[in-house]
Amino acid sequence: DAGVIQSPRHEVTEMGQEVTLRCKPISGHNSLFWYRQTMMRGLELLIYFNNNVPIDDSGMPEDRFSAKMPNASFSTLKIQPSEPRDSAVYFCASSLRLAGGYSKVLTFGAGSRLTVL
Amino acid sequence: DAKTTQPNSMESNEEEPVHLPCNHSTISGTDYIHWYRQLPSQGPEYVIHGLTSNVNNRMASLAIAEDRKSSTLILHRATLRDAAVYYCILRTRGGSNYKLTFGKGTLLTVNP
Numbered sequence: 001d002a003g004v005i006q007s008p009r010h011e012v013t014e015m016g017q018e019v020t021l022r023c024k025p026i027s028g029h030n031s032l033f034w035y036r037q038t039m040m041r042g043l044e045l046l047i048y049f050n051n052n053v054p055i056d057d058s059g060m061p062e063d064r065f066s067a068k069m070p071n072a073s074f075s076t077l078k079i080q081p082s083e084p085r086d087s088a089v090y091f092c093a094s095s096l097r098l099a100g101g102y103s104k105v106l107t108f109g110a111g112s113r114l115t116v117l
Numbered sequence: 118d119a120k121t122t123q124p125n126s127m128e129s130n131e132e133e134p135v136h137l138p139c140n141h142s143t144i145s146g147t148d149y150i151h152w153y154r155q156l157p158s159q160g161p162e163y164v165i166h167g168l169t170s171n172v173n174n175r176m177a178s179l180a181i182a183e184d185r186k187s188s189t190l191i192l193h194r195a196t197l198r199d200a201a202v203y204y205c206i207l208r209t210r211g212g213s214n215y216k217l218t219f220g221k222g223t224l225l226t227v228n229p
Binding site for chain 2 (some may be wrong): 003020031033042043045049050055056091093097103105106107108109110111
């Protein structure tokens with residue numbers, strides 16, 4: 001099992017550019033999470049998908065951020081246009097949510113470190 | 118969400134046991150106690166979780182107070198690889214239990 005795979009691991013871009021972060025969850029997991037980590041705010045949940053459907057996007061900071069999950073094995077987080085304050089490490093995580101509503105533990109990817117100049 | 122309180126940092130020596138405390142005085146009956154850790158430059162990883170009884174796994178032990186208002190993560194023999202930020206998180210069963218809300222955690226330093 002390769003775990004949760006994120007790409008790119010590092011991204012440096014200029015303000016105003018579009019950034020796309022990618023995530024491949026663990027096969028068989030039906031829940032996917034995008035988190036952001038900064039020194040100031042720690043780890044914050046941005047969006048949660050269950051069975052490819054966005055369930056909770058209350059953590060998405062503003063309209064510049066969007067996330068999609070076109071199928072069970074792929075998700076993207078897009079920032080357009082990017083700003084310096086978006087610089088952070090973005091983590092994708094997946095888990096298995098059972099029919100009774102209980103979610104099993106989360107497995108995180110290694111993260112994508114974004115620097116916006 | 119019920120909150121947890123952890124010391125900002127702790128220090129240990131290699132090969133010695135480490136007891137990481139967590140206070141959660143407002144815990145509800147449906148809250149599980151989860152521990153995750155984050156090694157440098159990595160994503161968080163699951164360590165252990167429990168509800169009422171003490172729990173053991175290959176990584177650690179979790180001791181839960183009888184009134185459930187506090188718990189302790191026990192690393193039986195710390196290694197340098199255990200240096201990480203340890204997060205104590207309450208996760209309710211059902212409803213919005215998909216969420217893991219991370220606090221600041223405890224930074225554990227392990228001295229050789």
